[in-house]
Amino acid sequence: MVTKGISEEDILYNPYFKIIDPACGGGYFLIEAYDRIKEIISKNYEQIINNHPNIKDELAKGVHQFILKNNLWGVDIDKFAVYMTTLSLLIKEPSKTRIPNIFQGDILLETKTLDCKINSKFQLVIGNPPYIGHKKIDKEYRKKLQNKYQDVYSNKSDLSYCFIKKGYDLLENRGRLIYITSRYFQESQSAIGLRSFIKDKFNIETIVDFYGSKVFKGARISPTIISCKKEELKQQKIHIYRLKDGVKVNKDNLDINDKTFFNVFTLSQSSLANDGWVLLASEEKNLFNKINEKGQYKLIDICVCNQGIITGCDKAFIVDKKTIEKEQLEQEIIKPWIKNSNIHKYKKDSVSKYILYTDIIKDLSDYPKVISHISPYKERLSKRRECIKGVRKWYQLQWGRELKLFEKPKIIFPFKSKNNKFIIDYDKVLCSADVYILNVKEEYTNIISLEYLLAFLNSSLFEFYFKCVAKKVGEKLYEYYPNKLMNLKIRIGSDTSEIINRVKSINEYYKKLNNISCNREEILMKIKREITYINEYFYKLYDIRSEEIVTIENRIFNVKEIGDKEMNKD
Incomplete structure (x- = not known):
């Protein structure tokens, strides 16, 4: 970051090149900047004096003092951080x-x-501003931020957004701004104003997206x-470096130009939408x-989605079965229950x-053992917000x-899942809040069946479409929240009967796997063939060419082999 922000040409042209870190912490970037500038001046000392004779006397007093006086500034709200940065720079000489x-202070408000x-x-604002969500910010302080940084900061925004406007x-x-910040701003609803501000006010040069990797x-x-x-x-063409899905890197082996680790491409700044930045190669x-x-219907138009x-x-x-039997709990009130981890592609545990x-x-006396x-x-349950308000008993x-x-x-x-895991539940199971429920609206049940919808949602084509x-x-997980999922579209074939039958076959095959005497390997191969047929059906329905299939398979890894490991693990 520092090397990109401070070139040799910058210092040769302007030895008074000014840098600030507005949330300097322990001074990491300022120390790096000090070393960088000192190296450039030492290497080009005579040329700099020839180009700028008026600074000869000042430089003669020492490069160290020149840099501290003319090149580096830092601010932090924390007194100890300011002390550490000051000390780290002083001990250079x-x-x-x-x-x-x-300086110590709140650079956002103590203007x-x-x-x-x-x-x-x-000439350069550089740093790693703090990421602090709205829930951790005092209400009065939040109001002041909203008033001063209304272009970028709303009620649920992150504090880091204000540092971009301040930068x-x-x-x-x-001048150039270089920040390490949370990638969350690229997609968050609370960052619509920030994305619009960056797009309108800056020429974006590069974005290095670590794509979920910490x-x-x-x-x-x-x-x-x-x-x-x-x-x-x-x-403006933006240079994008997006970490490949599932790749592990750390700061010690990080090379954004290594295409083993990064997808490297450019995109037009004008293509960035204010409602969310989608960083995709052409x-x-x-x-x-x-x-x-090619989609005909938005999922939100034909389906209803609910949280568990x-x-x-x-x-x-x-409870588990042992508890039910031991305490003889009333059966009428007991329902089967599954969580996020119990769901796999086409199958649940x-x-x-x-x-x-x-x-x-309705009457507590009807269920004495459950009560x-x-x-x-009871004490803990009574303290729930809804109980305090009288909404729930x-x-x-x-x-x-x-x-x-x-x-x-x-x-x-x-x-949350690393890949698409949709199933049809015919068993009336209830599910936890980490599971979502999808049903076709009544008026569309004659147009699309649950089985066809399931085949589409589990297809490689849809997985690519969604992950975009x-x-x-x-590093591996995606959020399958309805706000993204339900705005995608589906195309319905003229004859869906074959796909419906294939999905039903997959369901039957999985039931057979519960029989310990079954030929497991043979059944798994049959499941794999059905899934391959479904994928090929949707490729054909959407006129996907062979080279486009390669793009899809590369994006989603093409690693979803059907087998015991796939069925029993996330």
Whole structure:
């Protein structure tokens, strides 16, 4: 980052090249900048004096003092961080006593005090501003941020968004901003204003997207490195370096130009949408657009999606068969229960847990044993927000949903997964909040069946289509939240009967696998053939060419071999 931000030409042209880190912490970037500038000046000392004779006397007093006085500025709200940065710069040459331009204060709001101290515009703003979500920010402080940074900061925004706007304000024209920040801003609803601001005010030069990987030790977020210049917009091509799915790198073996690890491509700045930045190479973007254009119905128009049950206290409401038998719990209230981890592509694990669906209780005396089971948790349950408000009774589930939602055939899927895992549940299972439920709207049931919809959702084509816009969380996981999923489209073939039959066959094959005397290998091969047929059907339906299939398979890894490991592990 520092090498990109400070070139030899920059210092030769302007030895007074000014750099600021507005949230300097322990001074990592400023120390790197010091070393970089000192190296350039030492290497080109005579040339710099020849080009700028007026600085000869100042440089003669020492390069160290020159850099601390003229090149480096830092601010941090934390007193100890300021002390550490100051000390780290001073000990570069302990015999010199020049105090660096490092100040304590809130650079976002203490503008009058700090502006007087800084009193400058900068050629480079660099840093790793703090990522602090709205829930951790004092309400009054949040209001002040909203007032001062209304272009980029809304009620649910991250504090780091304000540092991008502040960075812009600190820059001179044609100055450069380079930040490591959370990649979350590329997709978050709360960052619409920020994305619009960056796109309109900056020329974006590069984006290094680590795509869910936590590259830096101890960091809780997956970072993006963004480099952009404060200048009038032109027809700008952004250089994108996107970490390949599933690849592990760390800061010690990081080479963004290594195509073993990174997808490297360019895209037009004008193609970035304010509602979310989709960083795709041209062949991926064209293929995504092709699939999208061939879709006939948005899923949100033909389907209804609901979240599973929030119990408010799993220990009270979730039981196993042994507990049911031992305590002789009333059967009427006991329902089968599954979680995120129980769902696989076309298959769910056998039920081993059950939920006490207490929302159907009208008279506590009808279910004495169930009430006896949950009574030890009464105090905790009574403190739930809904109980305090009087919306729920203490023995009820926090959000139990309507029972009829679960009692008909439905598609269910985990909200986080490394690949598409959709199943049809015919067994009236209830599911936890980490599972979503999908059903076709009544008025569309004569147009599309659950089986056809399931085949599409589990196809390689749809997995590619979805992952182009999905939010990546961690090295392998994607969020299958409805806000992205339901806005994608589906194309319905003229005759869907064969696909429906194939899905039913897969379901039957999985049932046969429960028989310990079955020929497991043979059945798995049959399942694989059915899935291959379904994939090829959708490729043909969408007119996907062979080279486009390669793009799809590369994007989703093509590693989903059917076998015991696939069925029993995420």
